[in-house]
Amino acid sequence: MGRLADIMTQCHGIDIDEAQERLLMDDLHAIMKVNETMNLTRILSEEGGIVLHLEDSLTGLPFVEDAPEGAYADLGTGGGFPGMPMCVMTGRQTLLVDSVQKKVRALEGVASQLGLGDKVDVYAGRIEDLGRERAGEFSVLTARALSALGSLMELASPLLKRGGRLVCYKAQPSEEELSCALGIQDMVGLTLKERRDFSLSDGSTRCIFVFEKTGKPRVKLPRRVGLAQKDPLRPR
Incomplete structure (x- = not known):
């Protein structure tokens, strides 16, 4: 058992076989190699990459596995995390979404x-545009350190099919951010199903929020590109 598999088993109760670990480490090394000529990640050491990527x-794996069968997209994928590891572990058809084409x-x-x-597959463009092109096609979405919870919910809702899941990775969100997100659930047709607070093996704290698409949005979505961040929806 390698270091990654050992960490996931001991700290998170998630089993990784030898072939999966080899592929995950190959992915990390390939991203670090690309990063020598392109800014994909600020994490430059293998040890840092094992923990922080x-x-x-992989802490979100149980929530992605628990989602309905079907297509998966990683929003604002950056260096391909968690999208590529989720593809390795679940075998789902995966779409990596980022607005930067060279990435x-x-x-x-x-x-x-x-x-x-x-x-x-990859999509070089804005999430709002993807929401118009592929409305209701996805069973599960992930978003890691991308935006405020409320903005993520608004962006994700048009993409999800009924019963689909949005898995948000956050550090510790403020009470204001959480209150705003919970206050717009009916507006965007999503319902918080689970929250999990935990620590990584280096002691840093994390939080995962899982929302389910439970109804039609009460506002027309997607809105114009950029509005989810610049003028986020507020509880009425």
């Missing part, structure tokens, strides 16, 4: 290099 990503092209190359080219 792979371990952090997603690099990730496309990494996926091909890892033998995941048939499972991983």
Whole structure:
């Protein structure tokens, strides 16, 4: 058992087999190699990458596995975390979404290099535009350190099918952020199903929120590009 598998088993009760761990580490090394010429991640050491990319990503695995079968997208994927690890662990058809075209092209190359080219697609554009193009097509979405919870809920709602899940990775959100998110649930057609607070193996604290698409939004979504962040929905 390698270091990553040991961490996931001992700290999170998640089992990773030898082949999965090898593929996950190959992904991390490939991203670190790309990062030498392109800014994909601020984490430059293997040890930091194991904890702050792979371990952090995989803490959401039980929630992604618990979502209905079907397509998966990682919103604001950056260096492909948690999207690529989720693809490795679940085998779901995966879409990596980022507005920076050179990033997603690099990730496309990494996926091909890892033998995941048939499972991983990329989308270079804004989430709002994807919501118009592929409305209601996704069973599960992830968003890691991307935006405020309320903004993520608004962006995710048009993409999710009924019963689909949004898995949000956060540090510790403020009470104001959480209150705002809970206050717009009916407005965007999402319902908080689970919250999990935990620590990574380095002691840093994390929080995962899981929302389910339970109804139609009461406002027309998606709104114009950028409004979810610049003028977020507020509880009425």
